[in-house]
Amino acid sequence: MKKVLWSALTPAEQQQVLLRPAMAASxxxxxxxxxxxxxxxxxxxxxxxxxxxxxxxxxxxxxxxxxxxxxxxxxxxxxxxxxxxxxxxxxxxxxxxxQVHRPLSVETQPGVLCEMHSxxxxxxxxxxxxxxxxxxxxxxxxxxxxxxxxxxxxxxxxxxxxxxxxxxxxxxxxxxxxxxxxxxxxxxxxxxxxxxxxxxxxxxxxxxxxxxxxxxxxxxxxxxxxxxxxAGPSEVLVIADERANADFIAADLLSQAEHGPDSQVVVVTPSDKLADEVNEALARQLAELSRAGIAEQALDNSIAIVCADMTEAVAISNEYGPEHLIVQTENPRQYLNAIQHAGSVFLGDWTPESVGDYASGTNHVLPTYGYVRTYSSLSLNDFCKRFTVQELTADGLAGLAPIVTAIADAEGLDAHRNAVTVRTQVLENKNGGGS
Amino acid sequence: MKKVLWSALTPAEQQQVLLRPAMAASxxxxxxxxxxxxxxxxxxxxxxxxxxxxxxxxxxxxxxxxxxxxxxxxxxxxxxxxxxxxxxxxxxxxxxxxQVHRPLSVETQPGVLCEMHSxxxxxxxxxxxxxxxxxxxxxxxxxxxxxxxxxxxxxxxxxxxxxxxxxxxxxxxxxxxxxxxxxxxxxxxxxxxxxxxxxxxxxxxxxxxxxxxxxxxxxxxxxxxxxxxxAGPSEVLVIADERANADFIAADLLSQAEHGPDSQVVVVTPSDKLADEVNEALARQLAELSRAGIAEQALDNSIAIVCADMTEAVAISNEYGPEHLIVQTENPRQYLNAIQHAGSVFLGDWTPESVGDYASGTNHVLPTYGYVRTYSSLSLNDFCKRFTVQELTADGLAGLAPIVTAIADAEGLDAHRNAVTVRTQVLENKNGGGS
CATH class of the missing domain: 3.40.50.1980 (Nitrogenase molybdenum iron protein domain)
Known part of the structure; x- marks a missing residue:
């Protein structure tokens, strides 16, 4: 895989390195x-x-x-x-x-109950x-x-x-x-x-x-x-420090690369030495794969980025927004709060991507191609829809009425106002009846 | 508004009644x-x-x-x-x-931690x-x-x-x-x-x-x-029993109808008498609206359905899947579990749609045009995305390894297997060193 020194690139070149190949149905x-x-x-x-x-x-x-x-x-x-x-x-x-949705219930003001159901x-x-x-x-x-x-x-x-x-x-x-x-x-x-x-x-x-x-x-x-x-091609980005195991990283990259020739594979590390070791390990491991031909094509488009430090590594990862993000560093959890854009994150030396692909428990259907900026990992949410419910007492409506009528007036929607006042008039007549 | 007796219609006619007007950008x-x-x-x-x-x-x-x-x-x-x-x-x-997402953490098997973050x-x-x-x-x-x-x-x-x-x-x-x-x-x-x-x-x-x-x-x-x-035209469906207030219902229908000539307005009730009263109330209230012209056009396409009982009323509502569903019945909450498809539900006589449009606390951006079958009321969820995290201990990986390798073999993905075995071999060598 190609190796680049991040600090030697102009901002435009940096953007170019992280650019995914054009994707559109012919x-x-x-x-x-x-x-x-x-x-x-x-x-x-x-x-x-x-x-x-x-x-x-x-x-x-x-x-x-x-x-x-x-x-x-x-x-x-x-x-x-x-x-x-x-x-x-x-x-x-x-x-x-x-992940099961727990029904939500909030009394936003006295007698005004708002709920969410799934x-x-x-x-x-x-x-x-x-x-x-x-x-x-x-x-x-x-x-x-x-x-x-x-x-x-x-x-x-x-x-x-x-x-x-x-x-x-x-x-x-x-x-x-x-x-x-x-x-x-x-x-x-x-x-x-x-x-x-x-x-x-x-x-x-x-x-x-x-x-x-x-x-x-x-x-x-x-x-x-x-x-x-x-949908888009599958991707992995590995963040690694100088103490990471190059064989582990190479194996993770290849497990992504064997998916298809369009798989995207990126390593980001502050260690130039590690980047070279990963390249050597890739060559060794590749030879033994049954899908070596596919993996080799994917590796042709892959890249090792040598950056200044771990803060920059996380920033580069956020800029790219990988489907899979593997963090092989000392105390990897320290970077979790800084991670903004990823489909699924694999923390530490003992967490290869393939555990998430099959059996850890997380879902392997994930947004790719930068869609992590707005889309989520597939979850129970995606098999449900949620609707809201509101229930007002007569007093609750009386309390809310001035707010609703003032905004209805501002929006010029008479009937919106009437739907409230037709009811509050009934309440006033009822209360007024005794005075 | 037009009144139909549900039981007098064939299934095809029933479907026709609930059909929304064709919608496609020209x-x-x-x-x-x-x-x-x-x-x-x-x-x-x-x-x-x-x-x-x-x-x-x-x-x-x-x-x-x-x-x-x-x-x-x-x-x-x-x-x-x-x-x-x-x-x-x-x-x-x-x-x-x-609605704020609480981070989720599950140890699916010993040493295998799965999380969801937002x-x-x-x-x-x-x-x-x-x-x-x-x-x-x-x-x-x-x-x-x-x-x-x-x-x-x-x-x-x-x-x-x-x-x-x-x-x-x-x-x-x-x-x-x-x-x-x-x-x-x-x-x-x-x-x-x-x-x-x-x-x-x-x-x-x-x-x-x-x-x-x-x-x-x-x-x-x-x-x-x-x-x-x-997006689609705005809609309301009102389910009402014979004790419901026709003036309230008419006001709710009009507050939907004044949105635009393409607004959809439906009443479903087992009471033929109530359906007629609503029609009379509509005529009275319509005359006083500043947007009467718009509301009148919307009412031209609207419909009152007289059904057998409340169970059928809820079934008809589910079939239609309204953006707004108002339930003006005795003890309206008894029907909540049966409601499958709605954007936002308004329970009881004192809960007009306009409270949800403005100020109860629920969101008024809702799926219309039948999209309630798969889409949710706009919520905090829509302004966030969620990703999963997994972290395995060395023992956790050793425990999960047989599952991952067996499935990788079945899928013919060597490199997926290798990403696990390259690690378990290191563990075995370490443990084996002492024996």
Whole structure:
């Protein structure tokens, strides 16, 4: 990876170093996806079957996975993998269950009660990528919060053939509705419904550029579906001091780099020596990876930044706003308050990113591409919506009336005033009746 | 308003009754807004001045409101209105302060600590509509949570000339950056920045169809800005039993109807008699309103639904998913658990919608147009983002390692496995050294 000395760069060059590669769906992808969505809307299941034959080379008979097929898939999985998935499920469940919204109630002034309540989103669609390496971990990251929230309908879609580990992870989360369809056509089916696939309210999960573009388009369509968050390539930034272990850092960088050629990998350290050691360790470790080709392409765009001190390291990290931030320093917790922009933070030498990817309990669906500035880590929140409630006593309304009528007058909204005075007049007549 | 008997309708007719009017920006608005955004991106302040001259008929010298102008505006406001705005501010602040995120910490298994932390969004842009009736209440609804969250930069934009009540409400929320620019050009300036107007991370607030379309476009643009929620016409649904006061209901319906000709107004009641009384009360009250013309147009599209009982009334309300839901029944709280989809709920005879619009303490920025199915009432949450943190001890990693490596193997991600084993090997060597 390329090494730069931060202090030797002009501000413009510094900005350039942290710039992510341009990302936008090509016009051709946009048009293809629009065509697929239109076709699914008009032809329904027939379109799903035709598109699966075209893109996935699979002739679907039943789009929905049968109970029997689900049972067979679960039975076929090695016990050791089942145990690992169950234990990961338990940790993810434990952390997400702690996020349950507690109803909020405040008497803002006498007789004026304001509350906030939460409800599960009724029907959710979970997109799980397929291909050579199935991702059961992503099933847990989407399925667990949907289960805890109590979403009435949890619909999983994934390109055929669906791997048994995906089916087993789904069953752990109480998901019994699995459809063997992927790509933009699966997103369209979830957003608008077909004969087989039910329409859902919100769609979650990662996917290739067609899936991403389809999610974007249906989220903008009237009568479409909401989506979890905008997508981008996966990223890691490691902050390390001179005492950090270069092998650990290299392993963390490679675990990000192997995701795809567009993965972003950054190290920030005040130690020039460490930066060199990490580069050496990368070369050693890379040779042994099955996905070395992918990781090598990602490392071509990666960068080691040698900065003045830890304060500057944190500032550079905040400027970049990484999806994953690993802090391998003495007493890493001291920097937590200064961290402003990150998707998930990994503190200390014994906390590699892969624990969060799978099993620590945190969610691995995170904002990337700088969206951490405004978006949050996926959480139970995203499977619920919150509404407010207010309840006034007659005295409460009488107390609030002068405030409401004064502002209604200022805004020129008579009927807003009347809705209060029609009531206070009744109260005055009632009270006046005895005098 | 039109009256329908629910049981006399077919399911398709029932769906039709609850259907909202089609809403989509016309191609002409979309293109105009795209042109305005491009122009602001390339010409900056010059474009803002030219477009303000064209659309607002104002020749701007300074885009930013001076401290002196802010002081003069505040001084010019009647004391009674200042008092009302301060008291509304106090209630809104009290309810939103109770929403502050408490850091979450869970040890999911021994030595594996997972946390969730919250940070304010750094720079926020607050759009306040101008025109004949300035909306200081909206300033409070956006400014108070931004102030409590601790957003580093709070930028308010509003079409010139900016009314003194807007300036005063802004000053209550600690906003000292006000720009005299409105419309799509203001949204573009907030999203991309100009010489005068700073770029912000997220844009909030209501506006006309040009503002709405501009928010939509910049939220989809790379390097643009996030937005609070999709927009739609304002709505109210009133559930009432036979003992409800028809005058109260009519006043509530009119306070919604006067917002605009596209306002949606629905009453659901098991009492045919009440439905007729509401209609009579509407006619009486309408005559006295200054905005009677607007309200009358809205009432043309409104509907009274006579249903079988309260259970059905709540089911119809859930099917519609109103922005505002008023429940004027005996013991209204008994229905709260059954309410699934609403933006804000008003319980009982003494809780008109206008208290929530201004001063009860809840936020009046709410999802409309059925977006309540997936979106929440605006809250402190929307001015913050949350990230997770994990910290493992060496023993914690050793305990988690078998789970992570088993799943990494299943997903075919060697480097994910290595990031764990490179560490556990160090631990084993350390422990093994003594045996």
């Amino acid at each position: 016009d051709s992808i946009t048009a293809t996806v629009t065509g697929i969505i239109d076709r699914v809307k008009t032809e329904g299941d027939a379109a799903l079957k035709a598109l699966s034959a075209q893109f996935d080379k699979v002739e679907l008979v039943d789009i929905r996975l049968s109970d029997e097929a689900m049972k067979q898939a679960c039975d076929s999985l090695p016990a050791s993998l089942k145990t690992a998935l169950r234990e990961a499920y338990r940790n993810i469940r434990s952390f997400h269950a702690a 409800r599960a989103i009724e029907a959710v669609g979970l997109y799980i990528p397929g291909g050579s390496a199935p991702l059961p971990s992503t099933v847990l990251m989407l399925g667990v919060p949907a289960e805890i929230a109590g979403c009435g309908r949890k619909v999983l879609v994934s390109p055929p053939p669906i791997a048994p580990e995906i089916v087993y992870a789904a069953s752990l989360c109480g998901i019994d509705e699995i459809y063997q369809v992927g790509g933009a056509q699966a997103v369209a089916a979830l957003a608008f419904g077909t004969e087989s696939v039910p329409k859902v309210d919100k769609i979650y999960g990662p996917g290739n550029s067609f899936v991403t573009e389809a999610k974007r388009q249906v989220s903008q369509a009237i009568g479409g579906a909401a989506i979890d968050m905008p | 191609d002409s608005i979309t293109a105009t807004v795209t042109g305005i955004i491009d122009r602001v991106k390339t010409e900056g302040d010059a474009a803002l001045k030219a477009l303000s001259a064209q659309f607002d008929k104002v020749e701007l010298v300074d885009i930013r409101l001076s401290d002196e102008a802010m002081k003069q505006a505040c001084d010019s406001l009647p004391a009674s209105l200042k008092t009302a705005l301060r008291e509304a501010y106090r209630n809104i602040r009290s309810f939103h302060a109770a 940070r304010a969004i750094e720079a926020v842009g607050l759009y306040i509509p101008g025109g004949s009736a300035p909306l200081p209440s909206t300033v409070l609804m956006l400014g108070v949570p931004a102030e409590i969250a601790g957003c580093g930069r709070k930028v308010l934009v509003s079409p010139p000339p900016i009314a003194p009540e807007i300036v005063y409400a802004a000053s209550l929320c600690g906003i000292d950056e006000i720009y005299q620019v409105g419309g799509a050009q203001a949204v573009a300036a907030l999203a991309f920045g100009t010489e005068s107007v700073p770029k912000v991370d997220k844009i909030y607030g209501p506006g006309n169809s040009f503002v709405t379309e501009a928010k939509r476009q910049v939220s989809q643009a790379i390097g643009g800005a996030a937005i609070d929620m999709p």
